[in-house]
Amino acid sequence: MGADGGETRGTGAGADPPPEALTRRSGFLLSALGRRSRDATEGALARLDLKPMHYGVLVVLADAGPVTQQVVGARLGIDKSTMVVVVDHLEGRGLVERRRNPGDRRAYELTLTDAGRHTLAMAGPLVAGVEEAVLAPLDEAARARLHALLLQLLRGAD
Amino acid sequence: MGADGGETRGTGAGADPPPEALTRRSGFLLSALGRRSRDATEGALARLDLKPMHYGVLVVLADAGPVTQQVVGARLGIDKSTMVVVVDHLEGRGLVERRRNPGDRRAYELTLTDAGRHTLAMAGPLVAGVEEAVLAPLDEAARARLHALLLQLLRGAD
DNA sequence: TATTGTTATACTCTATAACTATA
DNA sequence: TATAGTTATAGAGTATAACAATA
Numbered sequence A, B: 001m002g003a004d005g006g007e008t009r010g011t012g013a014g015a016d017p018p019p020e021a022l023t024r025r026s027g028f029l030l031s032a033l034g035r036r037s038r039d040a041t042e043g044a045l046a047r048l049d050l051k052p053m054h055y056g057v058l059v060v061l062a063d064a065g066p067v068t069q070q071v072v073g074a075r076l077g078i079d080k081s082t083m084v085v086v087v088d089h090l091e092g093r094g095l096v097e098r099r100r101n102p103g104d105r106r107a108y109e110l111t112l113t114d115a116g117r118h119t120l121a122m123a124g125p126l127v128a129g130v131e132e133a134v135l136a137p138l139d140e141a142a143r144a145r146l147h148a149l150l151l152q153l154l155r156g157a158d
Numbered sequence C: 001t002a003t004t005g006t007t008a009t010a011c012t013c014t015a016t017a018a019c020t021a022t023a
Numbered sequence D: 001t002a003t004a005g006t007t008a009t010a011g012a013g014t015a016t017a018a019c020a021a022t023a
Helices: A026-048 A052-064 A069-076 A080-092 A114-134 A140-156 B026-048 B052-064 B069-076 B080-092 B114-134 B140-156
Strands: A096-100 A108-112 B096-100 B108-112
Touching: A026 A052, A026 A114, A026 B026, A026 B114, A026 B140, A052 A069, A052 A080, A052 A096, A052 A108, A052 A114, A069 A080, A069 A108, A080 A096, A108 A114, A114 B026, A140 B026, A140 B140, B026 B052, B026 B114, B052 B069, B052 B080, B052 B096, B052 B108, B052 B114, B069 B080, B069 B108, B080 B096, B108 B114
Parallel strands: none
Antiparallel strands: A096 A108, B096 B108
């Protein structure tokens, strides 16, 4: 957890507020808001029977074209054994296809199917809607400032 | 996860960067940075044999004085059955004491011991150090802006 | 010998439900 | 009947290690 104290769920739900000694820390806030955003996205994507991880795989494939499981996993920080389960799910639903790479027959090329592109197109607005709800307290200028700061943090530690 | 794609670990570690289609979303960034902050804090507190949740309990007790397990749990969003395990650990190490409440003998009052206060005093700088590392890419003014924005988000959804 | 993907397994975290002792 | 805390259990989520096929 962040500079946390272990908010598990609901820091900001209906429960008592966390003490100022914790909310004073940006690390705690990042952790609490990250969890809130994550949980809300998970709830929204459940309607499409997708977990955030599945959505991420679809996004990477749409973005980077056919690539191997390993490459997708590296982009998302997903372990290769977890990737198997995730791709099994997506393939079982006809959203993704595994094709043996002729050049290296150990590897699969993962490709988006039309159904996968369609599902991704439905998921996008759901994810955007969650973000809209999370960012609701901020006006457009504040959102832009926040995004720039967060991006700087992500990049800075690479 | 945030507006994520399921970064599991290492979005920002040594792996490939996530695609722009994901980093474009503030929700994804919140989720990724929240996890980074959380993991780093967990690593730092491990030296004191504390998890972030344990640290949070100590902070609440230092902040709010003797209160019941239920109250602490509500402040941190920790389930009551999880609270039992957390307090067992803290009590076993002599950092916290359980005292029956004379007014309501079902409830315990949790109190910080001197050892608990001492451990908390050691943990504070560790947590602050993690935050310093996470926020390193930002100067003081940017950190203040970020904190204000995050606080507004946390409060706004209460 | 190293690598892609697979399988089996174990571990952590957390939630749920049933129980106790009080109220 | 309801509440504070406890216990037991089950479910996610994820990591590790051993294995197959290929390089």
